[in-house]
Amino acid sequence: MDIAQLSDRILNADRRALARAITLVESARADHRAQADELLSSLNKSGRQALRIGMSGTPGVGKSTFIETFGMMLVGKGLRVAVLAVDPSSARSGGSILGDKTRMERLSREPAAFIRPSPSQTHLGGVARRTRDAVALCEAAGYDVVLIETVGVGQSETVVSELSDLFMLLLAPAGGDELQGVKRGIMEIADMILVNKADGDLKSTATRTCADYAGALRLLRKRPQDPEGFPKALTVSAVEATGLDTAWAEIQALAEWRRQSGHWDRNRAAQAQYWFAEEVRQALLARLDTPWAKSRMTELSAEVAKGVQTPQAAARDLLTGLGVTNR
Structure with a gap:
């Protein structure tokens, strides 16, 4: 090549x-x-730099529908949009459906849009291991906005904050206890909560839900990367395409404030350091996949089971064999 x-x-x-x-x-x-x-x-x-927006949401909240409608709106404004969607991989077969291009039929036909689904494989954190590299490639290709859709909502999805400039959390109306499983972790990294499906019979419910989340956000500790009024909650409808212009205006305002305040550059530098450390960790873990390491681990595991060696001594033995000093 x-x-x-x-x-x-x-x-x-x-x-x-x-x-x-x-x-x-x-x-x-x-x-x-x-x-x-x-x-x-x-x-x-x-x-080249793009505005990187991480997105997650509860199952059935309409992430793909929202991303397509939001992406179409951005394309209509003359922007080039890239969508990197991470699909969960089967723990049994290792396969993924990768159906985002099918779900985003209109956006996939736009010349100014690029959609790329990727399998999460065994990588935790809601994103694939090489998603950051894919983001860098999209930036180099001149895309103005890169939307990063995680596999779903949960505390592990906070890794997406390490490769995005802003993080948006999509929620459904009347989801009273839906955050019980995610607690503060994902709420603390959200820059904006969007209550989707604010249309038809659910419109009034969505408005009340939005007010509830706005109140919850005010209880969180003030973050240095936020101007007055952020993080905030808004209502949107992906089906009726309402509230999207307001959400985009708020996103631009937040991004501009962070650029002017210097937080944008500091955040990008911190993210680069994070991924450097992650590459080192992954490279060290990869050394355990070699034939010698697997064989030695089997031997030492048997010795630990018999009580011949303690787990600590066996681990030190293996690390010494790999040329890694255990300190």
């Missing part, structure tokens, strides 16, 4: 080249990883 040529095509907004590049960075093959690193290093010099 000619990496220089692929890089040039991405910089010239070639969607086919972008799709091919994302396939490359998602590959676990050693030769592909080397090519992916070369490609990302080359594109990093472009200095």
